[in-house]
Amino acid sequence: xxxxxxxxxxxxxxxxxxxxxxxxxxxxxxxxxxxxxxxxxxxxxxxxxxxxxxxxxxxxxxxxxxxxxxxxxxxxxxxxxxxxxxxxxxxxxxxxxxxxxxxxxxxxxxxxxxxxxxxxxxxxxxxxxxxxxxxxxxxxxxxxxxxxxxxxxxxxxxxxxxxxxxxxxxxxxxxxxxxxxxxxxxxxxxxxxxxxxxxxxxxxxxxxxxxxxxxxxxxxxxxxxxxxxxxxxxxxxxxxxxxxxxxxxxxxxxxxxxxxxxxxxxxxxxxxxxxxxxxxxxxxxxxxxxxxxxxxxxxxxxxxxxxxxxxxxxxxxxxxxxxxxxxxxxxxxxxxxxxxxxxxxxxxxxxxx
Amino acid sequence: xxxxxxxxxxxxxxxxxxxxxxxxxxxxxxxxxxxxxxxxxxxxxxxxxxxxxxxxxxxxxxxxxxxxxxxxxxxxxxxxxxxxxxxxxxxxxxxxxxxxxxxxxxxxxxxxxxxxxxxxxxxxxxxxxxxxxxxxxxxxxxxxxxxxxxxxxxxxxxxxxxxxxxxxxxxxxxxxxxxxxxxxxxxxxxxxxxxxxxxxxxxxxxxxxxxxxxxxxxxxxxxxxxxxxxxxxxxxxxxxxxxxxxxxxxxxxxxxxxxxxxxxxxxxxxxxxxxxxxxxxxxxxxxxxx
Numbered sequence: 285x286x287x288x289x290x291x292x293x294x295x296x297x298x299x300x301x302x303x304x305x306x307x308x309x310x311x312x313x314x315x316x317x318x319x320x321x322x323x324x325x326x327x328x329x330x331x332x333x334x335x336x337x338x339x340x341x342x343x344x345x346x347x348x349x350x351x352x353x354x355x356x357x358x359x360x361x362x363x364x365x366x367x368x369x370x371x372x373x374x375x376x377x378x379x380x381x382x383x384x385x386x387x388x389x390x391x392x393x394x395x396x397x398x399x400x401x402x403x404x405x406x407x408x409x410x411x412x413x414x415x416x417x418x419x420x421x422x423x424x425x426x427x428x429x430x431x432x433x434x435x436x437x438x439x440x441x442x443x444x445x446x447x448x449x450x451x452x453x454x455x456x457x458x459x460x461x462x463x464x465x466x467x468x469x470x471x472x473x474x475x476x477x478x479x480x481x482x483x484x485x486x487x488x489x490x491x492x493x494x495x496x497x498x499x500x501x502x503x504x505x506x507x508x509x510x511x512x513x514x515x516x517x518x519x520x521x522x523x524x525x526x527x528x529x530x531x532x533x534x535x536x537x538x539x540x541x542x543x544x545x546x547x548x549x550x551x552x553x554x555x556x557x558x559x560x561x562x563x564x565x566x567x568x569x570x571x572x573x574x575x576x577x578x579x580x581x582x583x584x585x586x587x588x589x590x591x592x593x594x595x596x597x598x599x600x601x602x603x604x605x606x607x608x609x610x611x612x613x614x615x616x617x618x619x620x621x622x623x624x625x626x627x628x629x630x631x632x633x634x635x636x637x
Numbered sequence: 638x639x640x641x642x643x644x645x646x647x648x649x650x651x652x653x654x655x656x657x658x659x660x661x662x663x664x665x666x667x668x669x670x671x672x673x674x675x676x677x678x679x680x681x682x683x684x685x686x687x688x689x690x691x692x693x694x695x696x697x698x699x700x701x702x703x704x705x706x707x708x709x710x711x712x713x714x715x716x717x718x719x720x721x722x723x724x725x726x727x728x729x730x731x732x733x734x735x736x737x738x739x740x741x742x743x744x745x746x747x748x749x750x751x752x753x754x755x756x757x758x759x760x761x762x763x764x765x766x767x768x769x770x771x772x773x774x775x776x777x778x779x780x781x782x783x784x785x786x787x788x789x790x791x792x793x794x795x796x797x798x799x800x801x802x803x804x805x806x807x808x809x810x811x812x813x814x815x816x817x818x819x820x821x822x823x824x825x826x827x828x829x830x831x832x833x834x835x836x837x838x839x840x841x842x843x844x845x846x847x848x849x850x851x852x853x854x855x856x857x858x859x860x861x862x863x864x865x866x867x868x869x870x871x872x873x874x875x876x877x878x879x880x881x882x883x884x885x886x887x888x889x890x891x892x893x894x895x896x897x898x899x900x901x902x903x904x905x906x907x908x909x910x911x912x913x914x915x916x917x918x919x920x921x922x923x924x925x926x927x
Contacts, residue, residue: 404910407914411668415865416906419862419903419904422899423904423907429896430896543733596737596741596744597737597738600736600738600741603730603737604731604738607730607734611723
């Protein structure tokens with residue numbers, strides 16, 4: 285069991301490498317096999333859940349890049365999802381555009397909005413930036429609602445499943461592999477960004493932007509870049525979600541959704557891609573877990589119409605518990621458990637970093 | 638003229654809500670995004686107490702107000718105190734999470750259907766004719782009066798009372814204030830209590846005017862740009878900001894599209910953030926430019 289017993293990097297190449305040891309290679313292979321083999325054992329409901337998690341992971345990783353690494357907060361990510369979904373919906377409805385047009389178009393809209401969302405960040409920090417993204421969220425959602433009412437789609441825009449190479453992507457199994465591929469690409473892309481110049485520039489800006497500027501990091505450019513990359517990924521996620529649901533409605537993009545994405549990042553643990561993935565899975569699965577838990581208690585029928593409220597309350601409660609007691613999130617718990625076993629039988633960290 | 642009357646009432650509503658945002662922010666630099674939910678809980682408390690003290694509505698209102706004050710103190714002591722020293726954003730997110738929790742609890746306890754506390758109290762909401770063809774509801778008039786009273790009270794409190802001066806000191810420089818022997822935790826708890834007290838008052842008035850439903854939080858969310866436009870730590874700014882935002886909103890309803898009115902506050906806010914992020918009357922915070 286050769287695992288790195290410390291951070292003994294002897295050259296820059298070793299510092300950049302993503303997977304350090306054979307032990308890690310082994311576990312990544314196991315994970316990949318498990319993910320590919322999952323549909324063989326899972327029913328349609330479990331597949332649907334997995335697909336929802338995959339969709340959320342894209343947005344959560346995007347927000348993690350922005351908040352966890354570049355240090356720029358945003359409550360506007362539901363607006364960006366809405367922008368992607370509505371771009372897709374409008375292009376499909378008005379022009380009958382194919383998936384090869386709508387997804388790139390959503391990405392372009394995302395990039396433009398990323399600049400718009402990012403511009404305030406050049407002047408504003410912290411709280412005020414949060415508020416400006418909140419304001420932009422309402423404006424984007426308003427534009428979507430305006431489209432719906434103007435065109436008479438007051439209940440939402442219906443989208444047919446996308447056709448890839450002539451085959452309609454309809455069943456959850458096809459979606460599972462498509463989304464798995466997208467997620468893998470998103471995670472790899474993010475990890476790559478983070479280990480390169482961009483990631484280091486973002487970390488410098490997050491830790492102290494004045495110092496970053498003094499070190500020669502073009503702060504404005506990298507802040508905008510963080511917003512653009514994050515927005516593009518989020519808009520693409522919105523576009524894919526629109527196809528997956530087959531339906532775009534402004535109702536779905538409430539402020540609560542934006543809060544959910546922030547919660548994914550917080551619950552997962554700021555500053556970790558793994559955290560974004562864990563947080564996304566946690567937040568998406570929580571309501572289902574609650575529903576499942578409620579079904580087992582004897583007086584379940586009486587609670588049936590309260591499920592929504594119970595979900596709401598428990599989501600808030602979980603978020604508070606994480607913020608107060610575990611600010612490092614799920615990743616923090618995971619690291620502590622891992623360190624406990626790594627250092628056993630000793631109780632104190634012996635490793636650097 | 639009717640437009641002016643509408644603007645006046647909406648300004649009073651926003652100003653009342655903003656006083657809660659400003660109180661907490663000025664003293665503890667925390668933006669309380671659960672204010673709308675706390676306000677709503679205040680209104681629901683009145684609803685329950687009105688049923689409990691049937692026959693003596695004044696007692697019910699008084700009890701609801703006292704409970705609101707206690708609720709504010711409890712929120713600080715049980716929750717926000719733990720966030721002392723954490724990142725400001727963590728504190729803001731905690732208030733957001735608290736808001737979500739409260740929204741769920743409200744539906745669980747009081748159900749989501751529209752209710753009318755005024756009927757339960759046994760009062761009527763007539764209309765007051767101010768002039769020829771200009772009328773507002775009685776509760777609307779009461780809202781304006783209460784807003785004036787609350788702001789007058791806060792002005793006196795901050796300017797002339799010992800606790801008010803302490804609160805200003807704590808807001809200006811917590812470290813120095815603590816070294817002068819001011820009990821910061823007590824001050825913070827009082828600020829939260831007062832904020833939820835005014836918030837609860839607003840919630841009850843709004844519920845009396847237009848019924849009580851969970852959508853009330855949206856009003857608070859729309860009021861919050863007003864607080865920012867005026868400057869988050871200035872009570873005078875809150876009034877002026879409320880006036881600006883309410884005017885923009887009423888004019889948008891009148892001359893554009895009712896849908897636009899929902900985003901009008903946020904458009905005003907964005908414009909303000911671009912030009913003068915700290916607001917019209919706010920203290921200029923440290924925005925290091927790079």
